[in-house]
Amino acid sequence: MKNMKKIAVSALIMVMVFSFAACGQKQSAYKVAMEPTFPPFDTTDSKTGELTGFDVDMMEAIAADQGFKLEWTNLSFGGLIPALQSGNIDIIASGMNASEDRRKQVDFSDTYYDSGLVVAVKAGNKTIKGIKDLTPDMKVGGQIGTTGADKCNELKKAGKIKEAKIYDGLDVAMMDLQNGTIDALINDLPVTKAYMTAKPGTVEIVGDVLNAESYGIAVKKGNKELLDKINTGMKHIKENGTFDKLYSKWFD
Template identity: 40%
Template sequence: MDRILFFYYLNLVKNYRKIDLPATIITLSTSLSYSQILLELHAIIQIVNFHYIPTNRRRNMKKSMFVLLATLLIVGVIASACTPKPASTPTTAPETGYPAEGQEPEAGYPAEGQSASAEEPAAGYPAAGVIRVATDATFPPFEMVDETTKELIGFDIELMKAIAEKAGLQYEFVNLPFDPMLAGLADCQYDMSIAAITITEDRQKQFLFSDPYVDAGQIIVVKVGNDAIKSKADLTGKILAAQLGTTGEIEAQAIEGAEYKPYDSYDLAFLDLANNQIDAVIADYPTALGFINKNPDKLMTVGEVFTSEFYGIAICKNRTDLVDPINQALAAVKAEGIIEQLAAKYLAGE
């Protein structure tokens, strides 16, 4: 395109010997690079000198050249000013919490070559020596949330506090659903867990356990006034419920001819039972008593406890150092009668 423009103007000069030189220069400055302008104007100058400038004015050649060169200089300045500059590459901001190159690191992050201090743990992690105790506060009367204070209360909560005091342990509770709680403990995200956990052969492959502290077998719960179900033998053809991941679920799934409906929590299962959405709930006997004591006009147990199970404190496989202190403290708590006191407080009606 640049060459076409040039020869266009060249043709004008040759054919008409008349050209608006300033306009030509301006046009060229908008379509050619600076170096190209130099070359093209040089050719135009030669043409103008021999085809446009009369003979009697050729003696003024030097003056014309001076004017053209001055004009060229101006065009060069204009072209340079008008040429778009390449976009600058933006500087990427450092990630939050990490220093930019040459800056001092922010507080809370170790400088290069240093390790984080164990005395200043990151937010969300306990200080060194603090035991993380996982629980699922949807198992009254063993663990629940006080509706007024929003604090954890229940049989297991008070028992854990007594054990920790005897063992001289610092601890913090972590409240989460039962299944994720067990999975997290298996990965040792928590040091131990107390949540009405039945000691089973399968669980003993995943966790360490304390000595048992409660004998809790499975029991059947129905709605008050239900005369069709009197024992485990009457559950065939019925809709049964239990909480996911519990031994109650294992027993419900084992009943032939029954339809099993899992629930995320026993709260929801017993609510549906009271509303005639299901026929029966299978749960640990102490847990069943907790819900019945809160709803004596709606729920009742039938039959006898049909399994023999024991609750224990589950401990991370890597924390073998905790087993003996926990068992010694648990024995001391039992010897002082604290287990009986908690049973009288939370398991009234047993």
């Protein structure tokens, strides 16, 4: 009888050991958010309705390299940093400029893309040939929380335009540009180019590229463990060629 009890106890211990081991092997899952009207970085698959884009593919590659999973969610651009600070999400992967002001609020990974702002107008507009042609009677748009919006507000404050119209999503801004609600749109170069490729003959870029900016992945201030994972994963996918393949997929 005593031997039977010993066997039963041993079996129970083995079950517990294997259970704990299985739990230990379970991959961590992080909540990552984007604002999906910023192609080719962040967009929505027209067939499946799922979030997609360069940022999605890049983060999934980093996650696979580092052995964690991602749970994606869609938020307004202006709501991304507050959601990160409150702990509702763990990561922002949304073509976000790693500016000095934002670095005071969140921690950024190593940057992965260098961009710049451009002025876009409705195709065929002969009046505006660059930012110097914007006048005090014009309305200019930008996307909320971006440096494009900052530039619009700067022009309004200086009295160089009539109104800075700030949008939650880029798709609505582009529609307003085409129907004449706004005279120009200040936006990131690659995103504007992607829209022009998807909707040829609708808008065009005028003038020179404005202030340069670099995109990074954001985590909550002080979350060094997660930041190290992202930076290490990004380093690995750049070294093994995955990053270049994804870049060619979305930008070439």
